[in-house]
Amino acid sequence: MxxxxxxxxxxxxxxxxxxxxxxxxxxxxxxxxxxxxxxxxxxxxxxxxxxxxxxxxxxxxxxxxxxxxxxxxxxxxxxxxxxxxxxxxxxxxxxxxxxxxxxxxxxxxxxxxxxxxxxxxxxxxxxxxPPQPFPLSGxxxxxxxxxLRGPYLDALQSIVDLDVVRRNSLTIFVDAMNGTTAGMLPTLLGEGGQTRAIEINRDPDPLFGRSAPDPFASSLVRLKKLVRESDSHLGLAISADGTALALVDKHGEQLDPAETALLLAAYLVRQYRQRGPLVVPAPAADSPVAGLPRIGAWEENTGLRIEGLNDPAQRLHQMIFHERNPPIIGATPNGQLIVGRYALYPDAILAGLLCAELVARSGGSLRTLVEAQREQLTKVGG
Structure with a gap:
């Protein structure tokens, strides 16, 4: 739970x-x-x-x-x-x-x-x-x-450097999973820039394609195929309620939530000099970084410490409501992401925009960043 x-x-x-x-x-x-x-x-x-x-x-x-x-x-x-x-x-x-x-x-x-x-x-x-009329018409x-959407979008624009994304000629596919975030990222990323944000599954569907509208409970087959075959830079899948995020790289590979959290945290340290604890779940057994044998080296390189591997949700709750020490990034196994400097609740739209900013600043190569991080986390010795 x-x-x-x-x-x-x-x-x-x-x-x-x-x-x-x-x-x-x-x-x-x-x-x-x-x-x-x-x-x-x-x-x-x-x-x-x-x-x-x-x-x-x-x-x-x-x-x-x-x-x-x-x-x-x-x-x-x-x-x-x-x-x-x-x-x-x-x-x-x-x-x-x-x-x-x-x-x-x-x-x-x-x-x-x-x-x-x-x-x-x-x-x-x-x-x-007392009986109330059910408003079937009018x-x-x-x-x-x-x-509620307009003020929220305005707040996002004040947080994320959207200009750096717009001027880098990226192609980003966004799977809205037939949910509440439809139209948001194309609106923010497509205004007067060179980046293309192409949205799929954007039309409201009460059946959500007959699957759970959660990026880690869905195969994301269409998104992975589009990202891979179009040679685009990034795929983002956002849950129907806007709290959970999955990243897909140009090879069509979906990243583990722990990997996404580590990438974002390292970026916030490097680009914005943010500090704080990092709360991530243990990677899935089939993840390329399962076991994270080099956590110590990663922590030393970034200056961050990793917490909550066994029970990230409970650790986040304790940290926010009892210790008042917000995490730089908090993640749960189903991809919910908290960016602690800006919001003490899961926000996949914000996290997705920051991922787009990260990819833009890296020259458009999420895959290069992923491979470098995996090498650091899995290399034996030294």
Whole structure:
């Protein structure tokens, strides 16, 4: 189980029609509304690209509002990093995300994002909430909707050196996995530059191609083939909720999350002189760097120390919420990436842009960087 970093204070997931029903959604939302009113808290309601997600979110917003909760509704399907950014900007006191994140398409759920869940609950209320009309037609009230994507994209532009990417004539394939990040990287990378960001699986698909919308639970066959056969510079696959990232090099090889984390951390040290602990998972057994026999040499070369190999999620949670010592990079086995200087939650869009920046500064050769790092990590002796 992944331990969240800005916590899902409360979460519930169920299979469509079996447990995820309109009655259950309303009952659980009503229970939450009672707690929010008692604490005087406002709530942001957001959703992903799952089946009827927008309509479920509008019904949730209607239930919260009927109880007197101050509520805002996302104007479009929204990746989790953008929801977190909105909370950082104090759009609301908490957020209720209508999503099962990167689970199979047969699931949906509710996740409450809140730093202090005291007095809040998502369990079904003992009494049914007042009936609410399910908004099958018409548009939501524009006064209650918020654009979460625009401010988030603006924040990314202030962090990443997009100009160095745009002027290096790169070709980057982006697999949006039919999720919430569709259009974001082409918008950021394709404005007035020479780099081409070509997006696949960009159209919303509630079935996610009938697979889990997670880059490490999917074969990424199409992305790997496109990157390899077009001789492009980089492939990026981003999970449906925007938290997990997979890199594909020009040979069509998908990098292990630990390798990606090491590459990014070394780059942040070299380019931006950042420092801090590095939290990575142990590489998969079939990874070219399984065992990492030369960790000591890598640490000495970069000036970083590696932690959390056995339980990276728990170590990240402890570091952020108890030690207040953010990691330079934090990674989990399913590819969730935290770039600690900028965000204390998984953000695959930010991490992907930094990977593009890294490749641009290296002359467009991710493969050369990967091979050099592997040599350092696996070479015996000296």
């Amino acid at each position: 992944i331990v969240p970093y800005r916590p899902y204070a409360l979460a519930w997931q169920a299979i469509y029609a079996e447990g995820f029903t309109l009655d259950q959604i309303r009952r659980r939302t009503a229970t939450l509304a009672v707690g929010l009113v008692s604490r005087g808290m406002s709530c942001l309601v957001a959703y992903d690209t799952r089946f009827m997600g927008a309509l479920f979110a509008r019904d949730v917003e209607a239930v919260l509002r009927s109880y007197g909760v101050r509520v805002a509704l996302a104007a479009a399907p929204t990746p989790l990093p953008a929801v977190h950014h909105a909370l950082d900007q104090r759009v609301a006191d908490c957020a209720l995300y209508v999503s099962a994140c990167n689970q199979s398409y047969i699931y949906n759920g509710l996740a409450l994002i809140c730093n202090d869940p005291s007095g809040l609950a998502l369990d079904p209320h003992s009494e049914a909430p 548009e939501p009230n524009p006064d209650s909707t918020r654009d």
